[in-house]
Amino acid sequence: MPFSSHARHFAGRPVVEVPLDGPLPTVDGPVSWRFSHWDFDETADDKLSEGFRAGFERFVAQAGPSVESLVVGAWGYAAFNPAPIEQLCAAAERLPALRALFLGDMTFEECEISWMKVGDVSSLLTAYPALEVLRVRGGEDFRFSPVRHDRLRELAVESGGLSREFVGAVLESDLPALTDLELWLGTDDYGGDTTVADLAPLLAGERFPRLRRLGLRNAEIADDLAAALASAPVVGRLERLDLSKGTLGDEGAAALLAGQPLTHLAELDLHHHYLSKETAAAVVAALPGVRVDVSEPKEPDEYDGESWRYTAVAE
Structure with missing residues (x-):
């Protein structure tokens, strides 16, 4: 898209x-x-x-x-x-x-x-x-280069492939006022080589103490991210979690629900996903007080015996 x-x-x-x-x-x-x-x-x-x-x-x-x-x-x-x-x-x-x-x-x-x-x-x-x-x-x-900035509240980076060097420099930055971080991780085909390990300081809650919304969007590693977020300390202080526009499937959603409680969230955005109807319904049912967006379901492409999922934005 x-x-x-x-x-x-x-x-x-x-x-x-x-x-x-x-x-x-x-x-x-x-x-x-x-x-x-x-x-x-x-x-x-x-x-x-x-x-x-x-x-x-x-x-x-x-x-x-x-x-x-x-x-x-x-x-x-x-x-x-x-x-x-x-x-x-x-x-x-x-x-x-x-x-x-x-x-x-x-x-x-x-x-x-x-x-x-x-x-x-x-x-x-x-x-x-x-x-x-x-x-x-x-x-x-x-x-991006590591920087200190005292006033920045919202940082969003849209890309079809975000490098680990870019992400690392963001995480090395001193942004004490940051409440909203959105990273479009993309795909390896377009330079998106960031891994869950590269995000460890963020997921551990060591960065950006005022963070309340985290978007790890447009990611071909969405299932891995969901599994990591299931036990990530940062989730406990979030109000909104966004894994939209990526390749999230049933495995990732199941790991997310099996982890720490998410009922404190005001919003969980999963739109543009590869969940089955049953799994999407199970996520919504498990979080009755949370605004859960499971719109824009996608079907994987089948080619030569393999299944392929695509992020919303690449090229």
Whole structure:
């Protein structure tokens, strides 16, 4: 299920498109401004899109001091042009009110997620010490460095394959205010080589003491994750647990239910799964006070005597 539409809401606000020409539209209340400039120039490999650069500078000049939430869409053609991280960092003094940032909101028609050239997104946290929400999407040259940030509450990383180096750097970061962590682990075919062992400090509850929502999403190792979470100390202090968009099957669900109680959760999100109808019903029945999402059941593909399950997002 590739991305077929842009975000309509971000950070609790409706998303409003920034026009490439003319004044900004009049808005009623707080919004998330979305700036995007798609162009295809195969001679501009590894160079920032000049169209994006100029358009974004114009937007910052128009609205910079009042921008509280920003969604960045296509930055030229993201398979050729790298993400405008340096430009965003350089604009920090002119965006003093920015508290929420989403980098990479584009459809598969604009660029496949695995082709998106990004860079080290932790630079954004260094440049914006008051940022509270950061969501990033990418695949190629997708990096993170250990960082300290006192204000970040929500961190979401969308990928078709998230490397153990990226995950390790996140877990080495000092994020005392973090309540919501979402990692799209993806598949090994697209660089997703993170294992349950790599997540050990997180699962043991040693990282991020204020964490209340954990999303280990879009994972081809969903059954292994479920088995580990069945006894993971971190689960006891969560309010929401999210294993959606992955390849969770009956074995993983059974291990999860056989482990520590989950009745303290407010929400368990398993949508896009490979559970049988009987197992899905058993999960819901076992957790009567929990909002359990078992929508979007999938059937594995059978080929040459083998069964194949797929994450929601890969390429």
